[in-house]
Amino acid sequence: MEALPRDTIVDVLEERLREDILAGRHPVGSLLPPERRLADGYGVTRTTLKHAFGRLVQAGLLETRHGVGTRVRDFARLGGADLLPMLIRHSPDWIGEIFEVRRSIGALIAERAAERATPAHRAELAVRLAEVRAAEGGEGVQLADIEVHRALARATGNRVYVLLTNTLFNAYLPVRAALVSPFTDPESAYRRLEPVVAAVTAADRAAARAAAEEYLTETERLMMDGLRKKEEG
DSSP states (O other), rough: OOOOOOHHHHHHHHHHHHHHHHOOOOOTBOOOOOOHHHHHHHHHOOOHHHHHHHHHHHHHSEEEEETEEEEEOOHHOOGGGGHHHHHHHTTTTTTHHHHHHHHHHHHHHHHHHHHOHHHHHHHHHHHHHHHHHOHHHOOOOOOOOHHHHHHHHHHHHHHHHHHHHHHHHHGGGGGGGGGOGGGGSSHHHHHHHHHHHHHHHHOOOHHHHHHHHHHHHHHHHHHHHHHHHHHHH
């Protein structure tokens, strides 16, 4: 068995800094305190601090300029969707806005897939859908369901839809375990998704959009219910 990864001091510091930035303790546009003072405040070395800074610069939360210092970036104005996983870790209420985008993008992808899918795409969709029915356990069904949506995105012939699909799934990875409700029963998950694949296979754009909207609305309701129950519990 592979050993589980352990958090390093850099991991812990990165998380602390990230939370302090997102919570506004280091306001957008402000310069962070000098490195020595900040390192002392967090009880770490300057080397550890520099490693954490590097990660947060790469994530788009900080920007460093020689001779000026390290400034908190206006991530809400300049950031991209790659920030969503860390924003959800900080504040799960982002999930509702992600689901709104999921509904609109998902319906459009299904419509485009119905219009553009090749025989190879349709064959792949049939295989992926069958894997949903055959999957075991909530997590297994959930992952199989995700692969159907990736296949739908590929069937559009537009690589940007594939990237958007990946982005949306990555966005709710931090709370994925709480969103397993629609996937605990493989047969039910299969029946919810089958009309989408059937409409795409039949090249019926209107039916594909309608089926996707129904699927996305129902699974969103189930996932949000599961998330609320976890928060209440």
